[in-house]
Amino acid sequence: RKARFPSGLVLARWWLSLLLARTDMLWRAAIVRRSTFVRRLTSLSPHLWSKIGQIDLQKTTSVDLCGKGLRATEMDAIALELSENTQLQRLDLTANGFGGDGAPAVSQIVRSCPTLEVLALGNNNLRAGVVTLAEALATHERLRVLHIQANVVGPSSVKTLATAIASAPGLEDLDLSSNAFGPVGGVAIAEALASSASASSLERLDLTACAVGMRGAVAIAQALSGEGVAHRLRSIEMTTNFIGPDGLSAFATMLMGNTTLEELSLSDNAIGELGDRDTGTCGQALAAALEMNQSLRVLDLTFNNLSAAATQALVAASARRAVPLELKF
Known part of the structure; x- marks a missing residue:
């Protein structure tokens, strides 16, 4: 006698019941995990x-x-x-x-x-x-x-934070804006920028409204132009830091040797408040730096009450550049 095998309908019913049982088990497990x-x-x-x-x-x-x-x-x-x-x-x-x-x-x-x-x-x-x-x-x-903006970080705290930043191997974007840690904090940040670890990775730095003043600005500019450190910084925000003409001159010196910076904001920094003579002098220095520097794409100098001589010198220098520059006054 020939062996009798289950019909196709019986097999289909068996597979369907097995599938439903498996689905029910998975559904119950999901409910348990969720609960x-x-x-x-x-x-x-x-x-x-x-x-x-x-x-x-x-x-x-x-x-x-x-x-x-x-x-x-x-x-x-x-x-x-x-x-x-x-x-x-x-x-x-x-x-x-x-x-x-x-x-x-x-x-x-x-x-x-x-x-x-x-x-x-x-x-x-x-x-x-x-x-x-x-x-x-x-x-x-x-x-x-x-991003640690607007956290009431004081000078002593930012010094410890800057030391940590100097050791961070992969940090690319750092926002410390609206923390009024003053010139002491600005110098601490400059020391971090001068370290090989942060210099090799950091691409964007926001120090808007940190009250670093002229002293902090000069230290930061010097750190970015220091020899032997390969910087990758492409954007720096220094808006509302009261850096004055001396701070602007320091950044002008930095731009002469820097080849990576693409965006620099020095808006609202009391650069023109000391009179046309000081503003004109640092404006001429910045104009000379812009002709030499070919990496910068955007320079924001709004709300600085620049003298007419400084403005004219900067516009003329921008026109002579091989690489287009967006100047904001």
């Missing part, structure tokens, strides 16, 4: 879930928590979650105001997330809390972008 995630977050902080929304902090590559009103204790909970994330690349904590008490949590995040590339910490009132961050930042190999 576990919800319980984990809600147990860490009663209000955290409602603030951050449905974000699995242990899985995502980009976390945007800008303006969520996070407190320092909630930052501890977030740091605990992110410490399990092995693929985090971007973290935005701008405008939360968790203060210096939240700095240890941010430091923990930096240490536990070696894949982190972009960190935004602006407007958080960190103050001396940046000192806590410094060591973690110095040893992080993949961090490319660091």
